[in-house]
Amino acid sequence: xxxxxxxEPFKADNEIVTQSYMAKKQDAATVLAKAxxxxxxxxxxxxxxxxMCSEDKPAPNSDNVYAQLLDKHPAxxxxxxxxxxxxxxxxxxxxT
Numbered sequence: 001x002x003x004x005x006x007x008e009p010f011k012a013d014n015e016i017v018t019q020s021y022m023a024k025k026q027d028a029a030t031v032l033a034k035a036x037x038x039x040x041x042x043x044x045x046x047x048x049x050x051x052m053c054s055e056d057k058p059a060p061n062s063d064n065v066y067a068q069l070l071d072k073h074p075a076x077x078x079x080x081x082x083x084x085x086x087x088x089x090x091x092x093x094x095x096t
Contacts, residue, residue, distance in 0.1 A: 032058075
């Protein structure tokens with residue numbers, strides 16, 4: 001289960017504060033139940049059963065783990081070019 005986390009700065013008491021990604025701590029059982037429910041709602045029973053039977057557990061929700069993830073997946077460079085359009089352009093061939 002992959003969730004996109006956003007960090008949004010906001011002003012409080014004349015100070016820039018970063019909203020922590022840990023704002024909504026959940027225990028492992030709640031995370032597991034939500035993951036299984038999402039798979040069942042999508043009609044993917046095989047994935048729901050695989051999640052329930054798995055010995056894997058979500059990584060702990062801590063600043064250390066978050067820092068390790070940022071090290072492993074850094075932000076893209078600011079000078080990165082545009083992603084090409086996945087739609088191929090029409091090719092016309094003129095016959096003579």
